[in-house]
Amino acid sequence: MTLLEVKNVKKVYTARFGAAKVQALNDVNFSVEEGEYVAIMGESGSGKTTLLNILASLDRATSGQVLLQGKDLAQIRRKDLCKFRRDHLGFIFQDFNLLDTLNIKDNIFLPLVLAGLDYQEMEKRILPLSVKLEISDILEKYPYEVSGGQKQRAAACRALITKPDLILADEPTGALDSRASGKLLGLLEEVNQEGQTILMVTHSIQAASHAGRVLFIKDGSVFHQIYKGGQGYDTMYRMISDTLTVLQTEAAKTAEVRK
Amino acid sequence: MRKWKLLPGFAVKGVMLNGSIYYPYIISCIFSVFTYYIFASILENDLIATLPHSEYAWVMLLLGKILLIPILIPFLYYANSFLVKRRKKETGLYTLLGMERKHLVILLLLETLLVYILSVSGGILFGVLLAKLFFLLLLKLSSLPVEAEFVFSWKALGESFLFFAAVSTFTFLHGAAGIFLARPVELLSGNRKGEKEPRFLLAGTAAGVLVLMLAYNIVFHAKLDGNIFLDFFKSVFLVIAGTYLLFIFAGVAVLRLLRRKKRFYYRPENFITVSGMYYRMKKSAAGLANICIFSSMVMITLTCTAALYAGLDGIIEFAYPYETILTYDGSNLPRREAEEKLSETAEKYGLSVNRLDTYADFWVICGREESRVVKERPGIKSCQIYLLTLDDYNRLTGKSETLKEEEVLLYSTGGKYGNNYLEFMGTDLNVREVQGPLTPWPCAGRDCFGEAWVLTVKDDQMLQNLVKVWEAGSGEEAMMADQVKSGIQLTGPEDKRAAFQEELKEWQESWTGGMLSVSDGLEGGQMIYAMNGGLLFIGILFGMLFFMCLLLIMYYKQISEGYEDQGSFSIMQKVGMSDADIRSTVRRQMMMVFAFPLLAALIHSAVGMYMVNQLMGALRMFDTALLVKWGILVAFGFTVVYVSSYWITSRAYYRRVVL
Numbered sequence: 039m040t041l042l043e044v045k046n047v048k049k050v051y052t053a054r055f056g057a058a059k060v061q062a063l064n065d066v067n068f069s070v071e072e073g074e075y076v077a078i079m080g081e082s083g084s085g086k087t088t089l090l091n092i093l094a095s096l097d098r099a100t101s102g103q104v105l106l107q108g109k110d111l112a113q114i115r116r117k118d119l120c121k122f123r124r125d126h127l128g129f130i131f132q133d134f135n136l137l138d139t140l141n142i143k144d145n146i147f148l149p150l151v152l153a154g155l156d157y158q159e160m161e162k163r164i165l166p167l168s169v170k171l172e173i174s175d176i177l178e179k180y181p182y183e184v185s186g187g188q189k190q191r192a193a194a195c196r197a198l199i200t201k202p203d204l205i206l207a208d209e210p211t212g213a214l215d216s217r218a219s220g221k222l223l224g225l226l227e228e229v230n231q232e233g234q235t236i237l238m239v240t241h242s243i244q245a246a247s248h249a250g251r252v253l254f255i256k257d258g259s260v261f262h263q264i265y266k267g268g269q270g271y272d273t274m275y276r277m278i279s280d281t282l283t284v285l286q287t288e289a290a291k292t293a294e295v296r297k
Numbered sequence: 298m299r300k301w302k303l304l305p306g307f308a309v310k311g312v313m314l315n316g317s318i319y320y321p322y323i324i325s326c327i328f329s330v331f332t333y334y335i336f337a338s339i340l341e342n343d344l345i346a347t348l349p350h351s352e353y354a355w356v357m358l359l360l361g362k363i364l365l366i367p368i369l370i371p372f373l374y375y376a377n378s379f380l381v382k383r384r385k386k387e388t389g390l391y392t393l394l395g396m397e398r399k400h401l402v403i404l405l406l407l408e409t410l411l412v413y414i415l416s417v418s419g420g421i422l423f424g425v426l427l428a429k430l431f432f433l434l435l436l437k438l439s440s441l442p443v444e445a446e447f448v449f450s451w452k453a454l455g456e457s458f459l460f461f462a463a464v465s466t467f468t469f470l471h472g473a474a475g476i477f478l479a480r481p482v483e484l485l486s487g488n489r490k491g492e493k494e495p496r497f498l499l500a501g502t503a504a505g506v507l508v509l510m511l512a513y514n515i516v517f518h519a520k521l522d523g524n525i526f527l528d529f530f531k532s533v534f535l536v537i538a539g540t541y542l543l544f545i546f547a548g549v550a551v552l553r554l555l556r557r558k559k560r561f562y563y564r565p566e567n568f569i570t571v572s573g574m575y576y577r578m579k580k581s582a583a584g585l586a587n588i589c590i591f592s593s594m595v596m597i598t599l600t601c602t603a604a605l606y607a608g609l610d611g612i613i614e615f616a617y618p619y620e621t622i623l624t625y626d627g628s629n630l631p632r633r634e635a636e637e638k639l640s641e642t643a644e645k646y647g648l649s650v651n652r653l654d655t656y657a658d659f660w661v662i663c664g665r666e667e668s669r670v671v672k673e674r675p676g677i678k679s680c681q682i683y684l685l686t687l688d689d690y691n692r693l694t695g696k697s698e699t700l701k702e703e704e705v706l707l708y709s710t711g712g713k714y715g716n717n718y719l720e721f722m723g724t725d726l727n728v729r730e731v732q733g734p735l736t737p738w739p740c741a742g743r744d745c746f747g748e749a750w751v752l753t754v755k756d757d758q759m760l761q762n763l764v765k766v767w768e769a770g771s772g773e774e775a776m777m778a779d780q781v782k783s784g785i786q787l788t789g790p791e792d793k794r795a796a797f798q799e800e801l802k803e804w805q806e807s808w809t810g811g812m813l814s815v816s817d818g819l820e821g822g823q824m825i826y827a828m829n830g831g832l833l834f835i836g837i838l839f840g841m842l843f844f845m846c847l848l849l850i851m852y853y854k855q856i857s858e859g860y861e862d863q864g865s866f867s868i869m870q871k872v873g874m875s876d877a878d879i880r881s882t883v884r885r886q887m888m889m890v891f892a893f894p895l896l897a898a899l900i901h902s903a904v905g906m907y908m909v910n911q912l913m914g915a916l917r918m919f920d921t922a923l924l925v926k927w928g929i930l931v932a933f934g935f936t937v938v939y940v941s942s943y944w945i946t947s948r949a950y951y952r953r954v955v956l
Contacts, residue, residue: 094871096871117875117877119875120870120873120874120875120876120878121873121875123873124872124873129871129872131871135868135871135872136868137572137865137868137869138576138864138865139569139572139573139575139576139865140572144568144572147563148568148869148872149872149873151563151564151565151568152565152869152872152873152874152878153873154564154565157559157560157563160563196872
């Protein structure tokens with residue numbers, strides 16, 4: 039079943055002064071099936087973050103449609119958007135975005151508290167998740183007392199605890215060392231195998247090679263995609279790497295032609 | 298050396314870019330300099346010493362100037378430490394980019410100098426412009442002749458420069474110490490760490506309650522005696538200490554309790570508020586305690602000032618029930634003649650007579666133990682007892698009382714006596730207590746120094762008997778038996794009344810028929826005006842100063858928390874908190890935060906009114922009803938102003954947090 043459908047999405051930014059327009063997204067089309075693990079790759083400035091913001095309903099497309107479970111995000115009223123985000127989406131950010139004022143446990147509870155859940159229910163949900171994400175021993179600590187990897191696992195826990203339809207991860211390994219990255223990616227993969235749909239934006243090949251499918255964005259549209267199928271990480275890693283090389287040489291060629 | 302040239306530019310930019318925190322600081326510095334200059338320049342004015350009775354106003358002003366120092370220095374230090382903290386990150390960045398510590402110190406010096414120049418020139422500019430106005434205000438409040446000329450004083454100018462230079466040096470050293478002691482990493486990372494819970498929560502709370510109870514106890518038991526001022530300062534100190542302790546320890550204890558109550562804590566409307574307050578518990582508690590203390594100071598100062606101003610005429614009436622009193626020996630100057638002299642002189646100057654009373658002036662000093670009047674001795678309460686015949690009493694009051702043998706009318710200028718018998722040096726008397734007004738002896742309505750009783754006896758015979766009893770009991774000889782007082786109350790223009798006084802004084806000087814004294818209530822009233830005018834002036838300026846401190850503390854609190862919470866709210870928005878949720882959370886948080894100090898300040902002020910009521914007695918202001926009226930008016934007005942300044946300063950917070 040299709041969970042997310044992106045149809046002909048365009049995003050044009052207009053500069054504050056003058057008529058200069060910047061086309062950030064130019065006709066993006068793709069869909070995500072339920073239970074999939076999709077990575078989106080692209081160079082800086084390719085429109086990755088713009089796309090993620092639109093998917094997260096933090097921003098609106100200039101034209102085109104984004105359907106989550108068949109529902110058009112553009113049709114949701116502004117004041118219901120927060121509730122929609124809370125109920126259907128989970129976020130993992132590059133810089134963790136944990137609140138300094140709350141301990142790890144309360145940070146994880148934050149979306150549930152905002153949704154008005156019962157405390158018993160919260161406790162019931164956090165237990166298995168914190169064990170799986172290996173943070174059950176730091177729940178009472180504050181963000182400044184734990185490592186980056188632990189912080190990101192706590193953020194993942196906060197994203198998962200609402201049982202969202204879709205997890206949106208924005209460079210989740212961007213601020214982590216390779217060991218912490220490996221651990222987080224392994225956990226995300228595990229979560230995906232249990233049926234959680236994940237969409238991740240990254241430019242780390244290591245991160246992308248854990249995904250089931252990788253989309254490449256270039257100049258505001260989907261340029262190419264590769265499926266993992268039954269292949270291992272190494273094959274996937276090589277394939278991604280090759281694709282990126284092609285992307286870069288093409289970019290260089292275009293630049294030369296322009297000269 | 299290029300970089301040396303860069304530093305002044307950095308300093309100016311540093312101040313301008315952080316305008317939202319520097320400008321309020323500079324404004325309060327300007328106001329501080331202004332206040333100091335006003336006090337100094339009026340004190341330096343020679344003319345004040347040449348005005349009649351102005352010495353009282355002068356002394357009050359000197360007292361005010363001295364008091365300014367312990368108020369301004371800690372306050373400016375507090376405000377400045379806020380600036381230093383806010384700019385820590387910038388300092389850290391400069392270090393990282395290769396500035397040495399000495400450069401940072403020079404930068405700080407330049408900034409301090411800039412702030413110093415701006416605030417001193419601003420303060421003195423306003424001071425010079427407005428000093429004359431304030432001088433006239435002082436003269437007006439003190440009822441001193443307004444034609445006095447105000448002279449600009451270089452000495453006051455120099456003094457203000459120096460005073461503020463000392464304050465700035467102090468703040469500069471504080472900032473420089475911060476630069477030398479901190480490591481760049483600490484400077485850069487700012488303050489993400491939450492505060493540790495203070496230890497000994499329960500003990501601290503208990504200490505706070507105890508200290509506050511002690512303070513309130515002193516207040517409630519304060520009597521208008523020699524200890525009243527000591528009691529006042531003791532209780533002020535204890536209230537301040539108790540407020541800090543209570544806000545910090547009890548505040549944290551309550552927050553901890555709230556956090557433990559899961560059903561309460563994990564509700565959307567409480568979650569962010571409670572955790573945010575817990576995170577910076579000590580800092581916000583201290584800030585709130587400051588707000589509470591300054592609010593109480595503003596309210597009490599304003600109440601005193603307003604009540605004193607409204608009660609001035611009452612004070613003068615209390616001290617001088619008659620404008621002129623002749624005291625004379627009744628056997629040399631018959632009562633009728635004295636009265637005639639007074640009324641004729643009044644007529645001569647076209648003054649109308651409101652009241653003219655004559656009565657035998659006879660009093661003894663005794664000791665008082667409950668319902669017994671004994672010989673005065675150290676350790677027991679002393680009491681002045683006036684003896685009055687029923688004739689005089691009825692004439693003074695216009696009543697027609699009758700008395701049996703051994704029965705006396707007792708009138709107390711202090712608290713109520715409340716017994717129907719009295720043992721007067723071993724002689725039992727039946728007492729009928731009467732209420733005032735009894736004109737020459739205004740009633741304070743409570744125990745205070747100078748408390749007196751007026752005993753009205755049946756006739757002269759009875760009076761002589763009591764005198765004998767007193768002489769036997771005290772072993773002393775009674776004063777001259779036939780001393781008489783005639784008092785007159787007048788209305789008319791002031792210069793005519795002064796001429797009236799002059800003529801009587803001349804008459805007294807040429808008098809050869811034995812004892813005669815003239816008491817001048819007009820001049821006495823002017824002295825009271827002069828003394829209280831100085832007090833009022835201080836009250837007005839200090840009220841303004843305290844209010845400015847309060848505003849600045851509020852503003853800094855809002856803006857610093859705005860900076861800190863900015864990030865949190867943007868995260869919460871991403872996680873699914875709507876704008877409306879954020880707004881209501883912010884509103885709730887600030888309501889709670891600002892309602893507490895106001896509430897505590899209102900309680901402090903209400904309790905403080907007991908003490909103020911006693912203190913006012915020292916100024917001979919006994920009109921409790923007037924004080925209560927002004928207390929309520931001030932509390933009401935202050936609440937309105939407080940809420941609106943909270944509303945205004947909270948916009949500084951909103952602007953940071955809600956986009």
